[in-house]
Amino acid sequence: xxxxxxxxxxxxxxxxxxxxxxxxxxxxxxxxxxxxxxxxxxxxxxxxxxxxxxxxxxxxxxxxxxxxxxxxxxxxxxxxxxxxxxxxxxxxxxxxxxxxxxxxxxxx
Amino acid sequence: xxxxxxxxxxxxxxxxxxxxxxxxxxxxxxxxxxxxxxxxxxxxxxxxxxxxxxxxxxxxxxxxxxxxxxxxxxxxxxxxxxxxxxxxxxxxxxxxxxxxxxxxxxxxxxxxxxxx
Numbered sequence: 001x002x003x004x005x006x007x008x009x010x011x012x013x014x015x016x017x018x019x020x021x022x023x024x025x026x027x028x029x030x031x032x033x034x035x036x037x038x039x040x041x042x043x044x045x046x047x048x049x050x051x052x053x054x055x056x057x058x059x060x061x062x063x064x065x066x067x068x069x070x071x072x073x074x075x076x077x078x079x080x081x082x083x084x085x086x087x088x089x090x091x092x093x094x095x096x097x098x099x100x101x102x103x104x105x106x107x108x
Numbered sequence: 109x110x111x112x113x114x115x116x117x118x119x120x121x122x123x124x125x126x127x128x129x130x131x132x133x134x135x136x137x138x139x140x141x142x143x144x145x146x147x148x149x150x151x152x153x154x155x156x157x158x159x160x161x162x163x164x165x166x167x168x169x170x171x172x173x174x175x176x177x178x179x180x181x182x183x184x185x186x187x188x189x190x191x192x193x194x195x196x197x198x199x200x201x202x203x204x205x206x207x208x209x210x211x212x213x214x215x216x217x218x219x220x221x222x223x224x
Binding site for chain 2: 046098100
């Protein structure tokens with residue numbers, strides 16, 4: 001069965017500090033992983049997809065198949081990064097399995 | 109990116125009545141759309157997969173007779189909450205993937221349903 005675990009419900013850091021949002025997954029096939037972000041009063045939007053290996057808004061995420069992880073990282077957090085972050089695992093027929101989310105607060 | 113709209117953004121209805129929520133893909137065709145439910149400060153729970161021209165596929169535990177889904181065209185899926193009760197109050201979100209693309213989905217802004 002597909003499963004996505006985000007162990008931290010809340011994460012609070014100071015501006016300029018590094019941030020890492022953890023995500024672990026369980027999937028029998030070749031995983032397709034995403035990070036979605038939901039800013040206050042806005043819709044859910046795609047932040048990163050693992051196949052692109054890109055950096056968006058300073059965030060990166062590397063798929064580690066050995067540890068079945070896809071942690072989201074940013075070296076210097078900004079106040080505007082405060083949002084709800086969801087890790088998601090793609091399955092068959094375009095279905096996504098979401099983790100429970102981590103609420104990131106970046107304090108000034 | 110692709111745009112998905114939902115209407116209405118907020119609806120209040122009385123217990124026992126039905127309410128319809130529309131989900132439209134504005135600049136792409138969606139043979140498949142997904143309906144989620146999100147409780148306050150919680151994650152998204154997939155309710156059902158809406159398939160254009162055929163029956164929806166419901167997730168385990170979701171009552172198909174209560175949450176009626178119709179996907180009559182490539183740009184419109186509707187969710188009707190029938191005989192609504194206060195426990196149906198929630199945030200309902202739809203999404204659509206780009207056909208032929210990876211699993212990434214484009215989300216609507218959501219509809220807040222309050223049943224009094």
